[in-house]
Amino acid sequence: MSVAVNFSVEMPRLAVSMLERVRKQTPRVHCLMNTVAQKLVADGLSALGAIPSMTSSSDEVQDFARKADALVVNLGTLDKQRREAIGLAVDIATARGIPWLLDPAHCDYSLLRARFAQDLLKRQPAVLRANAAEYALLTVPEHLVAVETGVVDRISFAGRTVSVANGDPLIAKVTGTGCLSGAVIAAFLAVDDDPHMATAAAMLALGVAAEKAALRASGPGSFEPALLDALAALEGGEILERAKVT
C-alpha cells in the first residue's frame, strides 16, 4: 500500500531502489510488441538491465510467457495471429500470477482494436498505459493502475494520482518510445509488489533518462541512441536531483 507515502520525497527514492533491483534481478519481460517498435523496446529493456523476448506466434508464445517475470501486451500492428497469441499469453500470465501491462496503441484508429482492448481490460492487467484519445474510448475498470502519458504523465490508482513532469519533447518524435515506456513499467512491476509505485518509478526513470539524452542530442535521430545510453548509465543521484513528482 502506498497510502502513507509523501510522493515528491519518497517516490524518487523508491525509483532508485527499484532500478537497482531491475539491474540485479534482470527480470525477463516478454513483449507482444508491434513490429515497428520491437528493436527499440528490446534495446531499451537490455539497456535498463532487463531481458527482453518478442516472439508472438500462437504456437510458441506460451513457452515464452512461462519463462517471463512480466508481460507487455501492445496492440500496435495487430492481426488475427497476434490477437490469438495475446489471449494465450494472458492465460499464462494469469495462471502464473505475473503482472502484465496493456498498451492499446492507436485503438482510436480502429473499432476492432478498441473492442479487443476493452475485452482485455476485463482480464485484469496490472497497468493500462494509454493517451487521452485512447482513454476516451475505453471504460477503465477499478483495481488497475492507469497511466495517461503526455507532457506530464499521470499515474492513477484507487483515487490517488502521481504526476511525473520529467521527460523531453524529443521523446514524442521517436517512434516506439511510448511502447518502450510500457516495457520499462513491466520491468519495474517484476521487481516490486506495489504496481502504483512501480509504474510511477518507471515513468520517472525513463523521464530522467530522456532529459539526459536531450542534452546530447541534435534532433530525434541522435536522441534515440542517446536515450539508450542514458538508460544504461542512469544513476540514482540523477533521479533524486531531477525528479519532478507530485
Add this chain to the structure above:
Amino acid sequence: MSVAVNFSVEMPRLAVSMLERVRKQTPRVHCLMNTVAQKLVADGLSALGAIPSMTSSSDEVQDFARKADALVVNLGTLDKQRREAIGLAVDIATARGIPWLLDPAHCDYSLLRARFAQDLLKRQPAVLRANAAEYALLTVPEHLVAVETGVVDRISFAGRTVSVANGDPLIAKVTGTGCLSGAVIAAFLAVDDDPHMATAAAMLALGVAAEKAALRASGPGSFEPALLDALAALEGGEILERAKVT
C-alpha cells in the same frame, strides 16, 4: 499544371513551400511497409512533421486508410496477408480520392511480386517509385508520376522530366532509405495538388537532408540518425542554396 515552370528556379521554392505545409498540416501517411524499414520510415515521417501509421492486417487496414491523407504501398517482405491488406487499402484510397504511391521494392527478385506490381499499376497510383531494374520489368501507364531513383533521381510526368542531383552515396548503404523516400513523397502529395512537383520537391528535400547528414556522419551507421536530425532541422534556405534541379 507545371507547364510554365522553370524547374531549376521554381522547383526549390515550391519545395520550401511544401515542406512548410507538411510541418503545418502534419498529414497522416499510412504505410503498407515492409517489416525491415517500418521503424526508419516512421521516424523519418515524424522528423519531417508528418504522422505515420504502419498497420497492415486486412481486418484493420481500412480503418487506418480512412484516417490517412496519403498512402504508401511498398512491396518489400510481401506475403498473402499483406497483398490482401494492400488491395483493401487501395480501395479506400480510391474511394476517398487520396493520393497513393507504389514502391515495387525488389520486384526484380520475384515474378509473383512483379505481377502484383503490374496489377497495382492499373489501379492508378499517383506515383511509381522504382529503380532501373524494377522499371525494366514493368509496363508503366501514362498519367502517373514515375520516379527513377539513382545517383540522379529522375521524376517524369506527361513527357517532362525533372532531375534532382542532390543526395549522398551513404544513403544507399542504409537499408530503408529508398522506402523512406516513398513515404516522404506521400507526405508531400498530401499537401499539394500537383503530384509531379510534389514528388520532385520531396526528392529534393530528402536529398538536401542527406547532404547535411553526410557532413556529420562517419559511415552508414552514424549517417542514419544524422539523416533524421537533418530532416527535422531542414531549413528553406538550405534547400534553395543546395538545390541541383534541372
Add this chain to the structure above:
Amino acid sequence: MSVAVNFSVEMPRLAVSMLERVRKQTPRVHCLMNTVAQKLVADGLSALGAIPSMTSSSDEVQDFARKADALVVNLGTLDKQRREAIGLAVDIATARGIPWLLDPAHCDYSLLRARFAQDLLKRQPAVLRANAAEYALLTVPEHLVAVETGVVDRISFAGRTVSVANGDPLIAKVTGTGCLSGAVIAAFLAVDDDPHMATAAAMLALGVAAEKAALRASGPGSFEPALLDALAALEGGEILERAKVT
C-alpha cells in the same frame, strides 16, 4: 582443408583476404531473419559490402533463395509461415549447393523450436551458431562448423577449435548483434570454400569492428551506429594488429 594452418598467424591474414573478397564480390545473403533484427542485419551486411534480402513468405522465398550466394536461417520470432518458408529456402540452398547457416535463436525457450532446429540440423547446414544454453539442447552432427558464441567465440570443425577472443561486452547489450554475426559468417562462406576458416574469419572481423566501435561509444545506444561505421571502414591492418586468435 585447414590442417596445416597455424591459426594465430594465418587466420588473421585469411580474414583480411576474405573481407576484401566480400567487398569485391558483394555476395547476396538471403536472411530468414526474426523481425526484431532484420534492419540491423541488413545494415550490417550492407556496411560489410554484401547485399541483404529478408523476404520470408513461402510464396516468394524460393525466388529470393535462387538469387542468393548464401542463406541465414535464424529461428527468432518463429511462426508457422516462417517454418514453411525456411523449409522451402533450405530446399533451394541444397539443390543449388550454396552454404547456409543455422541460428536456433532462443530455442532454449521453446520445445517446438528446439525440435525444429534439430530437424534442420539433419539438412546439413554449413554452420551452426548458438550459445551454450542452445547447444545443451541440440545433438550436433559431424561435418558442420559449430560456433559457440560467448566472451571467447569457439569455432569447431572435425575436432579442431579456433578461439577468437576479440569483441567488446557492449555487443551483448545490443539486440540482434548475435543474429548479425550469423549473417556476417554467411557473407564470408559465400566467398571462400573452407567453411571453418570462413566462419572464424567472420567472427574475427566482427570482433575487431566491435572493439573499434567501443572506442567511440558512450553506451549500447551509440555503440550500434559505431559498429556499422566500423564494419564499413574496417581495414586489413586493424585485423592483423588486433587479432586474438588461438
